Amino acid sequence: MDIKSAVTQLSSIAQEARLEIFRLLVQAGVEGLPAGSIGEKLNIPPSTLSFHLKELSHAGLIDSRQVSRFIYYTANYAAMNGLLAYLTENCCAGVNECCPDITICNQEKGNEP
Amino acid sequence: MDIKSAVTQLSSIAQEARLEIFRLLVQAGVEGLPAGSIGEKLNIPPSTLSFHLKELSHAGLIDSRQVSRFIYYTANYAAMNGLLAYLTENCCAGVNECCPDITICNQEKGNEP
DNA sequence: GCATTATTTCCATAATTATGGAAATATAGA
DNA sequence: TCTATATTTCCATAATTATGGAAATAATGC
Numbered sequence: 001m002d003i004k005s006a007v008t009q010l011s012s013i014a015q016e017a018r019l020e021i022f023r024l025l026v027q028a029g030v031e032g033l034p035a036g037s038i039g040e041k042l043n044i045p046p047s048t049l050s051f052h053l054k055e056l057s058h059a060g061l062i063d064s065r066q067v068s069r070f071i072y073y074t075a076n077y078a079a080m081n082g083l084l085a086y087l088t089e090n091c092c093a094g095v096n097e098c099c100p101d102i103t104i105c106n107q108e109k110g111n112e113p
Numbered sequence: 114m115d116i117k118s119a120v121t122q123l124s125s126i127a128q129e130a131r132l133e134i135f136r137l138l139v140q141a142g143v144e145g146l147p148a149g150s151i152g153e154k155l156n157i158p159p160s161t162l163s164f165h166l167k168e169l170s171h172a173g174l175i176d177s178r179q180v181s182r183f184i185y186y187t188a189n190y191a192a193m194n195g196l197l198a199y200l201t202e203n204c205c206a207g208v209n210e211c212c213p214d215i216t217i218c219n220q221e222k223g224n225e226p
Numbered sequence: 227g228c229a230t231t232a233t234t235t236c237c238a239t240a241a242t243t244a245t246g247g248a249a250a251t252a253t254a255g256a
Numbered sequence: 257t258c259t260a261t262a263t264t265t266c267c268a269t270a271a272t273t274a275t276g277g278a279a280a281t282a283a284t285g286c
Contacts, residue, residue, distance in 0.1 A: 011273095
């Protein structure tokens with residue numbers, strides 16, 4: 001992880017609408033949600049939603065896949081992990097127990113029904 | 114944690130200079146660093162540094178204390194924890210093991226010499 | 227091909243944020 | 257009080273980012 005990617009990822013969630021979208025997707029799990037549902041749940045007009053989804057997507061914090069006419073968006077848990085790890089890297093100079101290892105939202109253990 | 118605070122905190126580190134400052138302080142541990150040292154290490158002019166430190170401070174991600182003529186800045190590990198927890202809250206709907214508990218950088222276990 | 231639905235692009239406008247020089251303020255020691 | 261050092265405030269300029277309507281594009285079923 002380099003600092004520019006980290007800034008891009010942080011910027012992408014440093015905005016209320018996008019943070020709501022991201023958290024919604026984090027909570028939605030590996031199946032994700034189609035764009036339309038996201039806009040409906042969060043009451044965001046299509047053009048604005050599209051703009052924000054693109055920002056999150058470019059940052060790499062969410063992925064998308066097409067299913068018929070719907071585009072499903074999902075949180076990229078690995079990217080989230082990477083970002084959190086970067087923030088806490090070498091915490092307290094790694095000298096002691098101040099900062100335990102982190103392992104958060106490992107997508108390998110997803111909850112696909 | 115409410116979404117506005119989270120956005121404020123994320124915005125505060127969604128900027129290269131500030132992310133460098135924050136990470137430097139996270140790594141510096143509980144003693145922290147005086148403003149001057151930060152500016153020197155990261156090559157940031159005083160006025161710019163002051164602006165960025167204020168942003169981080171207002172967001173609550175760093176604290177400061179005066180020691181003689183120096184102002185020491187420190188990472189607020191509790192705030193960092195809170196932010197990371199907010200991002201991963203109810204991950205995958207909390208249905209399974211997708212997202213283990215997180216405990217990162219607990220300042221109670223600091224490494225004061 | 228046509229109608230329908232889903233999503234994105236384009237665009238102008240508005241709002242926010244970053245930069246750093248110069249001056250001001252604060253602290254401490256002689 | 258005078259001087260030196262540390263940090264912040266002020267300010268103008270520049271750059272980036274957000275918003276949403278309207279139009280365009282894409283995908284599906286009939």
